[in-house]
Amino acid sequence: MKYTTSIILAAQLFIINAYGQNPAPNFIIFIADDVSWDDFGCYGNNQVQTPNIDRLAENGIRFTNVYLTASSCSPSRNSIMTGRYPHNTGAAELHTEPPIQMMSFSEVLKMNNYYTVQAGKFHMGQYAKRGFDKIYENKEENGDGGEEMWLSSIKNRPKDKAFFMWFASYDAHRSWGSNEFSGTHNPDEINPPFYLSDGNETKADLAKYYDEIKRFDYYIGEVLKELRAQNVLDNTMIIIMADNGRPFPHSKTRVNDRGMKTPFIIHYPDKIKNKGSISNSLISAIDIAPTIMNLAVIDAPEQFQGYSFDQLIINPETEFRNYVFAEHNWHDYEAHERMVRNKDYMYILNSRPQFPQMGPADAVGSPSFKELASLNESGNLSTIQADIFIVPRPNEELYDCHSDSLQLNNISSLPEYNDILYDLRNVLEEWMKETGDNIPVNLTKDWYYREAGYRKTKYHNVRGEMPGLKVNATQNNNKGSF
DSSP states (O other): OHHHHHHHHHHHHHHHHHHHHSOOOEEEEEEESSOOTTOSGGGTOSSSOOHHHHHHHHTSEEESOEEOSBSSHHHHHHHHHHTSOHHHHTOOSTTOOOOTTOOOHHHHHHHTTOEEEEEEOOOSOHHHHTTOSEEEOOHHHHOTTSOTTHHHHHHTSOTTSOEEEEEEOOTTOSOOOOOTTTTSSOGGGOOOOTTSOOSHHHHHHHHHHHHHHHHHHHHHHHHHHHHHHTTOSTTEEEEEEESSOOSSTTTTTOSSHHHHBOOEEEEOTTTOOSTTEEEOOOEEGGGHHHHHHHHTTOOOOTTOOSOOOHHHHHOTTSOOOSOEEEEEOOBSBOOOEEEEEOSSEEEEEESOTTSOOOOOHHHHTSHHHHHHHHHHHTTOOOTTGGGGGOSSOOSEEEEETTTOTTOOSOOTTOGGGHHHHHHHHHHHHHHHHHHTOOOOSSOOOOSBOTTTSSOBOTTTTOOOOOTTTTTTGGGOOOOOOO
């Protein structure tokens, strides 16, 4: 009896020691609102101040080809949370929600004894609320930038449980008011990207935008200090990302890199051996959910359409995806675009070429847009700047992502690219068929006038048919091409 008891005690001690050496990993996702992939210092932007994010990149992995599934707030966030393409969530359009029975990866973590917190911008649906022990979505509580509850959430967590934190800022969503970070960036020192105006209003607009990114960065730094103080930083996988592109013309709601590619940094000292690594592998935002499941050693639900990229954390140079896919559905204005990209080329199918692509209503109402509109009236726009006003647009676009990284030169009509055009067209068509995507005739129409931003049309608050609805896409778990 004593011998048996000794064996049991020894086994228990072994388990306790083993768990102490390899505790369940913690996860934090810092997700910015309306920030393009190249608007952090570590991605080459020498005008914006992001010292904390840059240090995380220096000690982690910086990814250069991570693509969102939508350049639109709620469809993008729901896609990340459910591990599904927007048309498969039943919420492909802005301000729509997935069905209540849909599951978030946060809910799976919570079911497996994780302590889960959402603090900041929520913008998902009732289904997602099941996945959090604590939800801080009140704007007064969250503060102007959405970050006020981040630090207290880390401090007040139960210390005997692994945790997942979804820290979602309002930064840098319009509109921009004065705050403690206002004036951090001097408009006179701002050089706007060439597709925007070089005027003073645009420079001031960008300076305020960078001020809000600075605030996002500051609060990340405060959370990092607390994680170090609690001695849990090494065992915490941190992701820095955004939900869609910057709220300027040419970016937000576009399916090009300015709208759809996100900054993506992983800091995870317990797993990352080559600090400061760069991964150029293609990743989709729907791959985040299964990756977290793998790292937490939890079986992923069948509904997840992505794949785990945990291998890239160990070996960032590994090739992962062959293709990524993205959607542009209604966001203030009628739209239906689909995009597929492989490592070399990007193909875009536009089923509403009769409409210009000026951006969402908040971008159309911005000082930056007004300066472009003024230049357009006087005939002084460059060809690239004028792209947002072009109608009709091409039904198909093809870009060489090596020689034309900003997707400026549409080569779809050039004979020498016919084979590539045909191949990617087929890949996209097959993906749409397999995952239950379609092109409804009666899409949601413009809620606002395209020329005036927030002036409402007669269709305001009237919804059309959601992509995927008639083919029951919410019940379709097919992953499509990988």
